[in-house]
Amino acid sequence: MGKFIRLKKGFTINLKGKAAPKVVETDQPETFVIKPTDFYGLYMPKPMVEVGDTVKAGSPLFHDKKHDTILFTAPVSGEVVEIKRGEKRKLLEIKILADKKVEFESFKKHSVSDINNLAAPEIKDQLLKAGVWPTLVQRPFGVIADPAATPKAIHISAFDTHPLAPDYSVLFKGQDQYFQVGVDILKKLTSGTVHVNTHATSEISTVFSQAKGVELNKFSGPHPAGCVGVQIHHIDPINKGDVVWTISPLGVIQIGKLFLNGVYDTSRLLAVTGSEVKNPQYYKTYTGASVKKFIEGNLNQEHVRVISGNPLTGTSIGKDGHVGFFDHHLSVLPEGDYYEFLGWITPSAKKISFHRALGLLSFLSPNKERVADTNTHGEPRAFVQTGVFEQVTPMDVLPTHLLKSILAEDIDEMEALGIYEVIEEDLALCEFVDVSKHKVQEILREGLELVQNS
Amino acid sequence: MKFLRNQLDKVKHSFEKGGKLEKYYYAYEALDTFMFAPNTTNDVKGSQIRDAVDLKRLMMTVIIAMVPCLLFGIYNVGHQHFLAIGQTSATLGEKIGIGLWQVLPIVVVSYGVGLGIEFVFSILRKHPVNEGFLVTGMLIPLVMPPDIPLWQVGVATAFAVIIGKEAFGGTGMNVVNVALTARAFLYFAYPTDISGGVWTYLGDAQAIAGYSGATPLAIAGDAVSTGENVVASLNTFGTGWNEGVFTLQNLFIGLRPGSVGETSTLMCLIGALILIITGTGSWKIIVSVFGGAYAMGLLLNLVGSNAYTQMPAHYHLIIGGLAFGAVFMATDPVTAAQTETGKWVYGFLIGLFTVLIRVFNPAYPEGIMLAILLMNVFAPLIDYFVVSANKKRRLQRATV
Known part of the structure; x- marks a missing residue:
């Protein structure tokens, strides 16, 4: 029986331009x-x-x-x-x-009953050769999984709470069989359980709800409830020495296709979203696609930033860039390189803010979809305000102290404060809400690398 | 606005690296970012969008929260002045006039000296001018007696900013509250100018017959030796020239002598409400300071050995500067405890020590200043224990 975990802390950033459930x-x-x-x-x-x-x-x-x-x-x-x-x-x-038509390298095909007889070394070999292995991410540190390791559990987050996030029930519609096979394969790679973590309050796609042999957990609450790191923390936290793997449902489906069809099939739906997109919707494509086709003639204005991934953790790739390996989401936002006269004091209900400081009125209508641009809205300053990071981090982790220990390069302290439990996306909201505009994700990665290389 | 932007852009290059005025860059930056929110965008990797809040706005919110105290203070300085010289016919305008005449110069000196030093340090130490002083510069006047010599305000501000803050590395790094450092400096360096009958501005006029400059804290302190009931003494104080000045109700409203901005518990509570609603000040600290003081007051009532300890506990919340300290000084995020659990402990101990110092230390009639400074120093220790507990939970989980 899975767990039901209610999270209270966090902040869902409600942006304009979510993808309509239409596949093109x-x-x-x-x-x-x-x-x-x-x-x-x-x-x-x-x-x-x-x-x-x-x-x-x-x-x-x-x-x-x-x-x-x-x-x-x-x-x-x-x-x-x-x-x-x-x-x-x-x-x-x-x-x-x-090519106009994709040709596939052929790998060994298995029938559903064969799959039950496969052993871990055989599975790993096929995953490694076909190029599906990199979809497995290892915690701590969020690195590519080590083929020699046996994780204590494998976690799959079956929903996304990031701003403009695609709807997984559209994204993975009809992939039930592949997902099930993928899960069956994954079960052979861990000594523990495969966890599928779903959203408690929205309708769960049958891809996940009908999956057998997994522990189906439910989460409720604002972002970052959908972040797998937060989920692991509440289900079965990572301690020093533990190895846990995470994988997106897309990766699981690719595993299923590899073993059932014998091909590395990277076809996926790409959600093209954002306030500057004329028709935010889903497009059928493959991993690493050039974004040109999806945004040309589909923009409201030209002065935009094209982001592979979501606006909180994504990467700016430019209008002729290519989507990242893990991303099935493109966000197009207005570029924010403008000056604003007395911008630090003028009242506004348009700008999104977690805070309610003087003149920031967005808290009055939290359900309204807003447009966010890429302006920093202020300049870097020393740490002053306290208690804010804690309000958006639904984990028993003290983000401020963790970040300070990283800045001090104190590895023992980082360990003690739980650096093994987090990667960038888990603390991305801290970067968003930070009054002093620190680069939280960049600092955290520096810390992770310090610990990893120590 | 375009004109202004163009002018700023025109001179910008000479402040940038390699420019003639390179070393004054942060002075320029302070002005530029004050006029215009900067045009910087987020990095290629990481959060592509940012919250609309920044430190300037946060600090401005705190200043707005202090405005009720300031306005009330200005009126009250004039009001007390005319009561003390026995001129009951003074109009509202005259009272405000006197108040402005006394208070505004203090504000100007505090900001002038403090910001001047901030700019100099930002140039010397090459760090941006942090907005923290915008709040400090307003806090200092509010905790000054109305007829404090201006040079003392200047010296105290300079001392507080240089020794209390810049010596530790500037905003965000200081250990003790800067505004309270200014106040403490005066308290110990020029004790005669910040105690006794200084709480009412008399000017050149003569005080009315029967006038006394005693404060509620002093009256309560005297009760230890005289054994008189504190509440009764307070209620009868001011007969003949300022009837009912220390009644429960008036102590709450705050039309009484005292520092410029600290007399009115009501105005402090309005400020607290602004801080709490906007999320700028920690409600945990504010509530726990009041809670700590009240709890200590009740405890003293129980073990009561003299007239002061027997004073009803709620009086502790409205006499002296407890409310002002709780709302505006204890909540300073830099010097307070930084963990959420720590904030409860930190605030509670401030309240507790305030009452303890008031009642048992005859040398310091007001305890809030010293209690906050003391807890500022101990805040890292409180955090240490809270953080250790967090680490311990993680460690225990690993071994289970």
């Missing part, structure tokens, strides 16, 4: 990109292809020097047209010019 099929984008920078825990990615090579979906593109069993493979078939490197020849992205 258009011409596929021309290019697809895999970015090693989307993954944490890589030491030195090495390309395994050259410009001009042709690849199928599932052909290896690169691997990491330190973890050479984990292959990162092509999401679609086509020709490698660019290998982009940055400073010190760091591998930044590998670009594929896609």
